Amino acid sequence: MKTSQKTLWGGRFSTSLTTETIAFTHSIEADTRLIGYDIWGSQAHAIMLARQEIISDADLQEILHWLRKAEADFQNGDFTLDANKEDVHMNVESYLIENAGREFGGKLHTARSRNDQVLVDAHLYIRDEILNIQRGLSALCDAFLQIAKEHADTVMPGYTHTQHAQPISLGFWATAYVSMFLRDQKRLDAAYALANTNPLGACALAGTTFPIDRQLTTKLLGFDAPHEHALDVISSRDFIAETLFALSLVMANLSRISEELVYWTTYEFGMAVLDDAYSFGSSIMPQKKNPDIAELTRGRTGRVYGALLDLLTNLKGLPMGYNRDFQEDKPPLWEAFDVVKACLGMLPGLLKTTDFKTERMAELANANFATATELANYLVKEHHLSFRACHEIVGWLVGELVQQGKTFADWELTQALLKQREFDISISQLKQILDAELAIRNNQSLGGTSPAEVNRMIDVFEEQLNEIALRIYTCETQIEAAHRETLRIVEEVLG
Ligand code: ARG
Numbered sequence: 043m044k045t046s047q048k049t050l051w052g053g054r055f056s057t058s059l060t061t062e063t064i065a066f067t068h069s070i071e072a073d074t075r076l077i078g079y080d081i082w083g084s085q086a087h088a089i090m091l092a093r094q095e096i097i098s099d100a101d102l103q104e105i106l107h108w109l110r111k112a113e114a115d116f117q118n119g120d121f122t123l124d125a126n127k128e129d130v131h132m133n134v135e136s137y138l139i140e141n142a143g144r145e146f147g148g149k150l151h152t153a154r155s156r157n158d159q160v161l162v163d164a165h166l167y168i169r170d171e172i173l174n175i176q177r178g179l180s181a182l183c184d185a186f187l188q189i190a191k192e193h194a195d196t197v198m199p200g201y202t203h204t205q206h207a208q209p210i211s212l213g214f215w216a217t218a219y220v221s222m223f224l225r226d227q228k229r230l231d232a233a234y235a236l237a238n239t240n241p242l243g244a245c246a247l248a249g250t251t252f253p254i255d256r257q258l259t260t261k262l263l264g265f266d267a268p269h270e271h272a273l274d275v276i277s278s279r280d281f282i283a284e285t286l287f288a289l290s291l292v293m294a295n296l297s298r299i300s301e302e303l304v305y306w307t308t309y310e311f312g313m314a315v316l317d318d319a320y321s322f323g324s325s326i327m328p329q330k331k332n333p334d335i336a337e338l339t340r341g342r343t344g345r346v347y348g349a350l351l352d353l354l355t356n357l358k359g360l361p362m363g364y365n366r367d368f369q370e371d372k373p374p375l376w377e378a379f380d381v382v383k384a385c386l387g388m389l390p391g392l393l394k395t396t397d398f399k400t401e402r403m404a405e406l407a408n409a410n411f412a413t414a415t416e417l418a419n420y421l422v423k424e425h426h427l428s429f430r431a432c433h434e435i436v437g438w439l440v441g442e443l444v445q446q447g448k449t450f451a452d453w454e455l456t457q458a459l460l461k462q463r464e465f466d467i468s469i470s471q472l473k474q475i476l477d478a479e480l481a482i483r484n485n486q487s488l489g490g491t492s493p494a495e496v497n498r499m500i501d502v503f504e505e506q507l508n509e510i511a512l513r514i515y516t517c518e519t520q521i522e523a524a525h526r527e528t529l530r531i532v533e534e535v536l537g
Contacts, residue, residue, distance in 0.1 A: 050132055050139075070123045072372040073130035077123070079166040080130050080159070081113050085528050086262035087154055087242060089535075096252050097149045099535075104146035105138065106532050112137045129369075130163070131156045153252035154245060157276045157364040161241035164372070166263065168237040168285055169521065171379045172230050173514050178386030179227055179292065180507055180514075183220045185390040187507075189398070190216040190500050194493040197478045198313065198403035199412050208415050209407040209478035212398055213500075214491040220503045222295050227510050229288035234517065236281040240265035244272035247363050262531075264524025277362045279353065279371050286350040289378045293343040296385050300336035303396070307333050312402045317395035320388075335392055339385045346381055349374030407478035411440050411450060416481045421465065435463050450476050 048058055059067075073080075085106060092102035112134055115121035127133045138147030193212035200210035240263060243249070243256035249272045256268040269275040306313040316333055324330035352374045356367050406412075414436050421432040439459050443449060450456050453469045460467055467475070474480055486492040489499070 049128065050135060064126055064128075067128065067366075068125040069129045069369050069372065070125045070133075072369075072376060073133075074123055075376065076130050076163040076167060077116055077134070078113065079163040080134055081109050082166065082525060082528060083159060083162040083242060083263065084109055084134060084150060085532055086259045088150055089262060089528070089531050090255050090258045091149075091152055091252075092535075093258060094253050094255055096152055096254070101146055101149050103535055104142045105150050106535050108138045108142045108147065109134070110532060110536070111141070129156070129160075131159050153250045153254050154242070155247075155364075157246050158241045158244040158272075160368070161244070161275060161278075162263065164282065164375075165237045165239070165241060165265070168281070168375075169234060169517070171383075172234045172237065172285065173517055175289070175292065175379070175382055175386065176227055176230050176510065176514055178383060178390075179223050179230075180510055181390045182386060182393070183223050183503070183507055185393040186216040186219045186223075187500060187504065188394060189213065190220070190496060193398065193400070194496040194500075195479070195482070196398070196400045196403065197407040197482055198400075199406045199410075200491070206406070206410040206412040208491075209412055209481050210491040211482050211493065211496060212400070212403065213493070213496045214482070217496055217499045217503065219295075219299055221499070223292075224503060224506055224510075226288065226292045226295060229291060230285075231513070233281065233285040233288045235266070236284055238266045239269040239275075240267065241269050241275045243268065244275045247273050247276045262524055262528045264521045273362055276364050277360070279357055279368060282371050282375055283350065283353050283357065286346070286353055286375065286378055289382050290346050290350045292382055293339075293346040293385070296382075296389060297340045297343040299389070299393075300333075300339040303336040303392075304333050304340070307331075313399050313406070315397040315399065316392065317397070320392045320395060335388050339389065342381045342385065346378045349378040404478065408451075408476075409449065411443075413450070413476040413478055413481050414440055416484075417450075417475055420475045425465070435465075438463070 048055075052058070088097070088102055088105045088109070091097040092099055097105075112121055115137075121137060123130060123133045124136075127136050135147065135151060138150055141147065190213040193216065194214075196212040197209050198212050198215060200207045200215075240256065240260040242259045242263065243254050260266075260268045303314065303316070305311050307316055316331070318331075320335055322330075322332045322334040324332065353371055356370055360367060417439075418429065418432040418436045421427055421435060422429050425432075439456070442459050443452070443456065446455070448455055450472075453472060456472060457467060457469055460472075482491045483493065486494060489495060
């Protein structure tokens with residue numbers, strides 16, 4: 043079925059689009075969240091056009107008046123995006139033309155293309171969302187640091203291959219996640235920097251013959267600098283890929299902590315109990331208490347990976363210039379932001395309210411030969427033997443004890459077996475060597491699990507988090523100041 047409406051680009055076309063074509067091609071759902079950014083970009087562009095005398099002051103007044111009205115109407119629901127007008131850009135321009143008339147409204151698109159316009163919107167939107175995610179990650183780091191401060195000398199089993207490895211502290215475990223998420227912050231910083239250049243003025247792909255001032259729009263939109271190359275920026279979506287990669291790793295990391303919480307809260311592990319407010323029951327089994335939030339976080343990770351793969355696949359076949367394929371970049375990016383924000387909204391609270399079962403942790407840390415390495419180290423130090431020789435001796439000891447169904451804590455036997463290998467160690471000394479708490483206290487190498495090192499790392503990470511908080515604040519201030527300046531000019535022009 044044909045529609046009666048002619049599009050803004052319809053000059054050379056003799057018939058209008060069918061409703062099916064419109065339904066297939068429009069991007070209204072994805073674009074709705076861009077309207078504020080689109081209007082800000084248009085305000086900056088119009089102000090620049092007037093400053094450069096490309097349009098008149100009267101044109102500017104009319105354009106700014108209707109842009110402001112469009113935003114207000116959108117807020118109060120009087121202006122909704124219409125799929126017949128394809129996308130947010132054409133909707134806003136159509137609103138202007140319908141209200142201000144073609145003579146005024148039709149001038150906004152001078153020296154601009156939807157190709158640079160859509161990039162402006164995406165750059166502005168990504169900037170805000172990256173800062174949101176960074177704030178959420180910092181809150182998560184704070185939750186881990188709170189655990190670390192409380193538990194710098196709480197022993198727990200450290201695992202490799204999910205098998206008892208060596209004792210560590212709960213605080214050491216918590217700071218490991220802080221260390222990990224701080225790298226996510228760095229990746230997001232880098233993605234932010236890539237998004238913080240100004241595409242506006244690249245126009246369709248080649249720049250323009252109008253005497254535009256790209257520095258001015260850069261300033262009004264709070265970007266660091268104009269993006270240097272018109273054709274490159276029009277063709278670029280790698281800033282989105284970088285963002286999605288950073289978000290994918292955030293999700294990988296959130297999924298890993300989720301996985302740990304899932305099995306730590308099992309009856310078998312018994313190392314943590316989630317707060318009731320963060321747990322779910324079963325419709326049939328009355329006793330159940332399930333870690334659904336952690337599972338959903340783990341389960342939603344694929345959606346973010348999917349977004350990255352979607353975009354990377356989109357990009358691989360595209361020639362230089364704008365391609366309509368680019369329109370497909372937004373839904374997965376929105377999805378990724380939404381998923382990560384939702385997960386980050388839950389996990390800090392969940393962690394802060396989790397009851398870590400420190401007695402159970404201590405029991406496990408002292409069980410299952412978890413301090414065997416300490417005994418080997420002791421033999422190396424006291425008897426000046428090679429580590430490999432001591433590893434063999436302790437390995438043999440563990441093998442003997444396992445065979446007899448015993449543990450290190452069967453002290454007489456442990457002592458007797460060591461004697462067979464000509465080591466005379468008193469039981470009280472053995473208890474010290476094999477004590478998990480003493481073991482972690484003595485692991486004082488840089489970055490090790492000793493409480494001293496954990497406390498040092500807490501200070502280092504807090505310092506880094508303060509720097510991140512300052513950077514987020516600086517970015518927000520830059521964005522807000524630019525927006526305020528744009529709006530100040532709008533008010534000044536409109537009187
Ligand atoms: N809706 C389009 C997108 O998201 C905007 C750019 C359209 N440009 C064009 N030449 N068709 O990519």
